[in-house]
Amino acid sequence: MARAKPITTQKLKSWFLAGDKDLAMLRAQLTVLSGQLPLMYGILLISSWVLASTHMSIAPDWLTLYPPAIATVIAVLRSIDWLRLDPASLSKQQALTRVRGVIKLSVIISIAFTSWSLMLFKYGHALDKVHVSFYMAVTVISCIFCLGSLPLAALIVTLVVNGTFVCFFLFSDTTFFQAAAVNVTLVCIGMMFVMRQSYCHFCHMVEEQARSKQLIEVNERLANRDSLTDLPNRRAFYNALERQCMEACQSEKTIAAGAIDLDGFKPINDMYGHMVGDLLLKQVGQRLQTLADHIPGVAFFRVGGDEFSLIVSDSGSNEDCRLIGEQICEVMHRPFDVDDSEVSISATVGIAQFDPEKDSFQDVMEKADFALYRGKRTERGTCTIFSEHLHCEQRRVVQVQHALKSGALPDEIAPVFQPIVDIVHDRIIAVEALARWNCASLGNVAPSEFIPIAETSGCVADITKIMLEKSLAAARDWPSALQLSINLSAMDVSNEELLMWIYQRIASSDIAPTRINLEVTETALGAESSKVEQHLRLFRHLGCGVSLDDFGVGHSSLSRLHHLPLTKIKIDKSFVTDLHREARNFKIVKSLLTLARDIELDCIVEGVETEQELTLLRELQVKMVQGYYYSKPVTQEHLIELLSQNDDLSAEGIRQSA
Structure with a gap:
């Protein structure tokens, strides 16, 4: 029996006491009380004035006027205070103080x-006494209902009022009042149990709301936060940018947006694996x-892959933005220590x-993306700030994009051909097809201009198809x-549908696949290298050659070169320029030639x-060259004319004719 008492006491406490540590529960209780306590004060005041009015002729003024008047002032002030209360703005300690204040005030x-x-009971006749007893019973019932979200306060009111009522009337000489005391007691007991059940449902509802709110916050965080870097993500970036732009339109606030791209990340990701890439990110x-x-006012976001964005609030001048951009570049340029390896x-x-x-x-x-593209x-x-000059360039890019997507492109794109020469036997062994675009609206557009735009706008596959069809013809x-050498862009190599089309077109052509060589750049091998390798092997099985173009300027690793199904590498022309003056270039070309021989x-x-x-390259035992020394790129008609004058495909004859 001694052990059962604490358990019973604990159960009783749990019945009527709310957890002091639960802020959500405290705020929920205060929210309900802020609406119900003014109602309770109103019921008590009206009932009190009605009772006082029936006793004004039989009881003294200090008993019928002053207490209700004082209670009215207090109740009105308390009601106003409760109606103005914002529970959501209260801290835990403030909410707890409010709840405890209600409990004390209930006493x-x-x-x-x-x-x-x-x-008042001793004044008046029997009906007046009945009115007083009825007033006390109504007071308890109304308080229980209005204090239902705070059971301890309701219990106090019940015990004080009903306890006094029962003791006073139960021992009276009147059977009516004794019976009323018993009835009120039973009603109050029943209402307390009902109130307890309602309070349990109330607590459960608050807990579910708190749990739902927590889940919403977690989902909101997951929806707006990048799990790898813990930076806000693309969704959060565009929401923040839209909101701040709207604020800037309504005020004199200045903002700027920026785009950040990591240079050299993809080669590291391919070389060391995605785990190292993730650690680096x-x-x-x-x-x-x-x-x-x-930096005050600067927020960064990860918008995908190795791409990041930033928003600068109160951005100031372009020079201020440039300083921020330079700080970003400087921070990213420092070496990273990733998985016991230093990467840059x-x-x-x-x-x-x-x-x-x-x-x-x-x-x-x-505009920020275009500034990044230009950079x-x-x-x-480095950091590039969007300017009026770039705005003109952007308009030009838009014009080129529109022209690329016009239906006239098949008639405007044409191949020109540049010979590839075997300098050991002084013979032309191949020609490389190069795209030229004579646009009806823009005139002649340089490949260095339209090819990058076509890649970013998704039109490069159309150009590749046109070039292949016309070159095969x-x-x-x-x-x-x-x-015949055909160039494939980085976008082409990762476009499986296009590669299958090229495969079928070459296979069905009357040009032997062994006469066709596909040229890909080192940058094309950076993304999804395993798939690229698989696709290139299909062409090797078909009989086509595969060349690695612009070798030496990308980020190919020796292990990848060894596994790729290559037949040739092409050393970039940047190493050949001033070869006879630049000892560094000479050494680089010599090293690349040695590497090519070593991997066969x-x-x-x-x-x-x-x-x-050419003389220096002969000394280095180079076998094949390409360049303006022998011929600039020429049209099909001019090439046919040159070939007709040199039946033996003599390179020297082509050079003299060109």
């Missing part, structure tokens, strides 16, 4: 109204967050200021010993323009 109110009622996110902590990358940044009179939030991001083409690892008129690949040197360059 005072119960004692005050009970004492006042019993003092995580460190990038940490560095950006640290930078944001030190850089970051290219594009930033654009928001113009409230001209721009939408999409416009400012397009990656010209000055990687042209090759029918060439000597059967002459090979043929080698073509591009960009040969002078006799001196």
Whole structure:
């Protein structure tokens, strides 16, 4: 029995006491009380004044006027206070103080109204006494209902008022009052049990709401936070950018948006694996967050892959934005220690200021993306600020994009051909097909301009198809010993549907696959290298050659080169320029030639323009070259004319004729 008492006491406490540590419960209780306590005060005041009015002629004024008047002032002030209360703004301690205040006040109110009622009971006739007893019973019932979300306060009111009522009337000489005391007691007991059940449902509802709110917050965080870097994600970025742009339109606040791209990340990701790549991205996110902590108004976001964005609040001038961009570049340029290995990358940044009179939030991001695009083409690892000059370039890019998507492209794109020469036997062995575009609306557009735009706008596959069709048709008129080289862009190599089309087109062509060579760049091998390798092997099985173009300027690893189904590598022309003056270039070309021989690949040197360059390449035992020294790219008609004048495909004869 001694052990059962604490358990019973604990159960009773759990019946009527709310958890002091649950802020959500405290706020929920106060929310309900802020609506119900003014109602309770109203019921008590009206009932009290009605009772007082029936006793004014039989009881003294200090008992019928002053207590209700004082209670009215207090009740009105308390009601106003409760109606103005915002529970959601209260701290835990403030909410707890409020709840405890209600409990204490319930004691005072119960004692005050009970004492006042019993003092009035001795005045008047039997009906007046019945009115007083009825008033006390209604007081308890109304308080129980209105204090239902705070059971302890309701219990106090019940015990004080009903306890006094029962003791006073139960021992009276009147059977009616004795019976009323018993009835009120039973009713109150029943109501307390009902109230307890309602309170349990109330607590369960609050707990479910708190749990739902927590789940919503978790889902909101997952929806707006990048799990790898813990930076806000693409969704959060565009929501924040749209909101701040709207605020800037309604005020004089200036904002800027920026795009960040990591240079050199993909080769590291391919070389060391995705796990190292993820660790590197995580460190990038940490560095950006640290930078944001030190630069007021700057927020960073990861929008996908190795791409990040930023928003600069109160951005100030373009020079201020440039300083921020330079800090980003400087931070990213420092070596990273990833998985016990030191790796280095850089970051290219594009930033654009928001113009409230001209721009939408999409416009400012397009400008930032264009500034980034311009920076990656010209000055990687630096910050580019969108300017009026870039705005003109952007308009030009839009014009080129529209022209590329016009139906006239098949008639406007045409191949020109540049010979590839075997300098050991002084013979032309192949020609490379190069795209030229004579646009009806824009005139002649350089490949260096339209090819990158076609890649970013998704039109490069159309150009590749046109070039292949027209080049295969042209090759029918060439000597059967002459090979055809076709360029595939990075986008082409990752486009499985296009590669299958090329495969079928070559297989069904009357040009032998062994006469066709596909040229891919090192950058094309960076993404999904295993799939690229698989696709290229299909062409090797068909009989086509595969060349690695612009070798030496990308990030190919020796292990990957060894596994790729290559037949040739082409040394980039940047190493050949001034070969006879630059000892460094000479050593690089010599090393690349040695590498090609070691991995048993043929080698073509591009960009040969002078006799001196050719002489040095002969000393290095180069076998194949390509460049203006022998011939510039020529049209099909001109090539046919050159070939007709040199039946033996003599390279010297072609050079003299060209």
